[in-house]
Amino acid sequence: MTEQRPTLADVARVAGVSRAAASRAINGTYGASEAVRRRVREVAAELGFEPHAVARALATGRGSAGRRERIEILIVDPDPEAMSAKPFYGRVLNGAMRALGDQDIALEVRRVSALPVDDTDPPFGRVLINVPGAAGAAYARRGRTVALGRSAPGVAFVAPDNDDGGRQAAVHLVATGRRRVGAVFGPATPCANERKAGFLRVMSGAGRAVASADGDFTRARAYMATRELLEREPDLDAVFASCDVTAMGVLRALRETGRRVADDVAVVGFDGSALAEAADLSSVYMPVEDEAESAIRCLLDPARPAPARLPTRLAVRGSS
Template identity: 85%
Template sequence: MTDQRPTLADVARVAGVSRAAASRAINGTYGASEAVRRRVRAVAAELGFEPHPVARALATGRAGAGRRERIEVLIVDPDPEAMSTKPFYGRVLTGAMRALGDRDIALEVRRVATLPADDGDAPFGRLLINVPGAAGAAFARRGRTVALGRSAPGVMFVAPDNDGGGHQAAAHLVNTGRKRIGAVFGPPTPCADERRAGFMRVMAGAARPVAVADGDFTRARAYAAARELLAGEPRLDAVFASCDVSAMGVLQALRETGRRVADDVAVVGFDGSALAEAADLSSVYMPVEDEAASAVHHLLDPALPPPGRLPTRLTVRGSS
């Protein structure tokens, strides 16, 4: 005899929600609004759906495995040392944990060199970092997703005013009389492209030529790029590095070639991390912790209004 008992999928279909949302509504776990919870439970009662006790225990975290809802921070970065060498990621985790507070939701961090082939056990929500636009859109179709930085159209994101920050860095160098300016930009990502655009727009308006080298937000590449810039233009009197980690490589190259910071060459970074403060580096501060907290708040409550761009500001220190 065929078992005709209604399934959770049946309840989700009739209620017009995803299977995961139906499960959360029935089991009373975090992430379902009161309206959705009432609708799903009404449909379940109408269909005569009764959750299996073992499945219910798993869904609510009362099984032996101690399962909890979780938010995954998915980071695409080929650098195996990225979590320890790039302060940005630590600041993201600080902001995410601040937003979660004492909620019974786990924060799971996954760094991958390339995106995984499949979704596997999908989390309650995902915070995407450095995920290409098309892949970000695919994740967004499968569940709650917020990107840090502009992604594909239709994918919610939180980002600082990168363009404005690049503008501030360039204006500072122009206004302090620097004439022969170099720049170590970042990889071809939206945030790096925005910083570059803001910087170059000011330089074009001031008729300042810029010696450009491409970086990848690592110290090693920025060091090599700065050596290339100095070899091609020995009289450089300023360098903009599009992140603080890159600025550390630039400072190393300047020291090794006998240039004095900032008497001979001014240096400005971007991030405003603890590295900048420790190195007395002028840097454009971006509120990473606030970005991450805002992203998590939107994962918890998608009904919140879309976040705007968060402001950046240049902090001038001894390097410029």
């Protein structure tokens, strides 16, 4: 009788992991922690397991059809020009590609105005951006999911310290003697709400009332919101913009109404993007590339703990 060769299932059983985890560990692909890789390979050596060449090709996602595993970055943003108008998304892609390196994984980016109803071909993993909490939880139940920004309880996320960024912006304006302060805040998303909370907390403690308007992270809405603020409070001497794109609309409105930046009105943005540097805009820098890189690494290795809030830093320039 010929002795039966050990199978991948045998390796998985002895190592105490799933067959899929054993396959990833054997083939050295994404999705298995270093501890799992080491354990599985030790067991494989003990059992004398040798992976079949065809099976290896399939396991690495390069079978006869040439289909690769993919990670999807799902962005909910109603602005049709969002990908070109908002530097944030380009920085996310840069960080994601940095995390993937030379791994044979496809990166798919999908911007939608509203969440898709069906999910018939789920990817290996998803990074969620601006996805509401309940929907984020639903996606997390279907597979590996990491959100950029706080989402529903139980949904892994990576985020900068938005609250402290708002605090830094407010401290700077108070310290430079600005007393009639306005703000164009963002939409009702966790990240925008955190920036708003940090900013208002300092202003309240300093006895500064804040004239505010709601924005949506677009230049057009920020421009209109700033015009509205100036009509209500013509003597504003500072404006906090919830992101750098918003700040561009604020600056345009100030120029058109004859206000000098920063002599008459100081402006502070949030993101620290290339827009801020080009416009000589004081802005709270957040490490978007690091945020996206961490999210992808968490998808590739679920045992990897999500990082603590990433630090933000105010860069003071000519606008304030």
